[in-house]
Amino acid sequence: MSRLSFILRRLGRSVFTIWFAVTVTFLLLRLLPGDPALAIASPNMTDDARAALLTQYGLDKPLIAQYGIYLFELVRGNFGTSFTQSIPVMNVLLQRLPWTLLLTFTALLLTVLVGIPLGVLAASKKGRFIDKFVQIVGVTGQSIFVPSIGVLLLFVFGLNLRWLPIGGAYDTNAYGMAWYGSVISHLILPAVSLMLIQLGSYVLTMRSTLIEALGEDYVTLARANGLPYRRILWKHALRNALLPTTTLIGLQLGFLVGGAVLTETVFAYPGIGRGIYEAVTQLDFPVLQGAFLLLAVTVVVANMLTDIVYGFLDPRVKTS
Numbered sequence: 190m191s192r193l194s195f196i197l198r199r200l201g202r203s204v205f206t207i208w209f210a211v212t213v214t215f216l217l218l219r220l221l222p223g224d225p226a227l228a229i230a231s232p233n234m235t236d237d238a239r240a241a242l243l244t245q246y247g248l249d250k251p252l253i254a255q256y257g258i259y260l261f262e263l264v265r266g267n268f269g270t271s272f273t274q275s276i277p278v279m280n281v282l283l284q285r286l287p288w289t290l291l292l293t294f295t296a297l298l299l300t301v302l303v304g305i306p307l308g309v310l311a312a313s314k315k316g317r318f319i320d321k322f323v324q325i326v327g328v329t330g331q332s333i334f335v336p337s338i339g340v341l342l343l344f345v346f347g348l349n350l351r352w353l354p355i356g357g358a359y360d361t362n363a364y365g366m367a368w369y370g371s372v373i374s375h376l377i378l379p380a381v382s383l384m385l386i387q388l389g390s391y392v393l394t395m396r397s398t399l400i401e402a403l404g405e406d407y408v409t410l411a412r413a414n415g416l417p418y419r420r421i422l423w424k425h426a427l428r429n430a431l432l433p434t435t436t437l438i439g440l441q442l443g444f445l446v447g448g449a450v451l452t453e454t455v456f457a458y459p460g461i462g463r464g465i466y467e468a469v470t471q472l473d474f475p476v477l478q479g480a481f482l483l484l485a486v487t488v489v490v491a492n493m494l495t496d497i498v499y500g501f502l503d504p505r506v507k508t509s
Contacts, residue, residue, distance in 0.1 A: 289460035308395025
């Protein structure tokens, strides 16, 4: 299979996945209890005014017609208008997106920087106390519910020790360099919460793949040639062990985004996740649809890029 056809197949699969996610989201939101008309219609409105408002938002049409209009507008780049804020959904999302990107990629960077060295350490000390301790920490991290970590960190470092702020993204009275400092201080707890949840997968994956790589013939040959163990570990074995970790980054991004939704709610962080929580309570369908679509596209694109990168790193993938 040529590289071009490999990329085109991944692209076509990604487009289908995004369409499926859009369709499922559209239908599931219509199953939510409550009447979305209550979010946009005032109790004091006359019947004619209420009917005109519902017509304006297309809520008076059959479900299949609403779906068709929604897809048509999406193709044109129109995400609709927020029921509660009366502004384009794209504006609502663009206000919140930078905060979610900052939180997500900070957590991802911390996870990679901490997880890979811990996995290497555990693999190099296989069977020893440090190896068993790292495995216990990894499994424990995978089994903890995201809000539980957030609440624990809030209680310890925010309420008891008062080292870090307990909510928001910055101090409203901070300006200049002080504002950037407040952004970092508000980012620490939610980013660490997300990092701790994801850390176990990276540590355990890196440990197992590196142990397997250390048992390969080329490692045995390198040892026989007298190469230092540290050089064999970090330069030769680690290079091959990183391939599954590269795939894991793309696969775990979906879990990271889902965790960001819960984490932003716990820490009142003004990102997409917090916006989803507020939109659910207000039955703001357009904002929910736009937020879910944006998150779905982010995850699908990340996975597609991971597949493509992995295909270039390991030619066997393209022929599988």
